[in-house]
Amino acid sequence: MIIKNIITLILCCFINCFNAQKSLKCDNYEFVKEKNKSVWQKIRYKNVELKQINKGNNFFLIPDCNSVSISSDTKFLMVRQIISDKIPKDSLEYLSTYDAPYVIINSDSDLFSPDFVAVEDKKLIFFSNSQGIGEFINNHDLFYKNNTYYNIDDFLLRIPDFIKKKKVILEINSLKELISNDPITDKNLSQYHKIASLLYAKESIIILKKIIEKYPSNIVTWLSLADAQWKLNQKEGAKISYRKYLFLIKEQKNDFKKIPKRVYERSK
Numbered sequence: 001m002i003i004k005n006i007i008t009l010i011l012c013c014f015i016n017c018f019n020a021q022k023s024l025k026c027d028n029y030e031f032v033k034e035k036n037k038s039v040w041q042k043i044r045y046k047n048v049e050l051k052q053i054n055k056g057n058n059f060f061l062i063p064d065c066n067s068v069s070i071s072s073d074t075k076f077l078m079v080r081q082i083i084s085d086k087i088p089k090d091s092l093e094y095l096s097t098y099d100a101p102y103v104i105i106n107s108d109s110d111l112f113s114p115d116f117v118a119v120e121d122k123k124l125i126f127f128s129n130s131q132g133i134g135e136f137i138n139n140h141d142l143f144y145k146n147n148t149y150y151n152i153d154d155f156l157l158r159i160p161d162f163i164k165k166k167k168v169i170l171e172i173n174s175l176k177e178l179i180s181n182d183p184i185t186d187k188n189l190s191q192y193h194k195i196a197s198l199l200y201a202k203e204s205i206i207i208l209k210k211i212i213e214k215y216p217s218n219i220v221t222w223l224s225l226a227d228a229q230w231k232l233n234q235k236e237g238a239k240i241s242y243r244k245y246l247f248l249i250k251e252q253k254n255d256f257k258k259i260p261k262r263v264y265e266r267s268k
Helices: 002-017 089-095 155-164 172-180 189-198 200-214 219-231 234-253 260-266
Strands: 021-026 028-032 042-045 060-062 076-083 101-107 140-145 148-151
Touching: 042 200, 155 189, 172 200, 189 200, 189 219, 200 219, 219 260, 234 260
Parallel strands: none
Antiparallel strands: 021 028, 028 042, 060 076, 076 101, 101 148, 140 148
């Protein structure tokens, strides 16, 4: 009878403990939290607890599986981390990425990852932690600092400095994504001109043509485009762009004395 009571007690405790927790399974990862809590507190990978991560009293903001990024080999996980579980449930969705920055977890080492990570299908594409070389994650522009990936609103303003310091690599696909995320406007037009001037001709043309789509009468852009085309030995395209530049100078009644000599030579 005593043994039966003990077994019953153990089973009740187990059931109560089980019911006191809530879990969310995303691929090979399972997130666990106390039933009355608003944030996730524990992470399991392939049913094994990540002890190093979990013992650090970390809290994670995970509304659903769409809000996490998992590498194609599932070894790397990107989630948003918050410093406290005291945040009211109804305010969680309004947290900025400064309040809940992205962090990278390496399931192999059971640590927040300090290593370079590159993943497929844009599920998780980012950059070297040690170098702080910028890329894009899930259509968010990120900046690496103090072992954390931050979404920064003024990323576009920082890009020229990043390019000069070789902290950002903007290839054609990245440029298209950048323009998609931050469409060209009157407000950022000069910034995009500055970025284009720092890139190789092949990449700068992507930006310059996008500017011309929106501002077909922008004189500076036509000259920059012509020069970039000339560098790439696209002589016919460059000739057309130089002529368009000359036409706009005349149409807008600008000073002909400021026209570079090369424009006349290359537009013939």
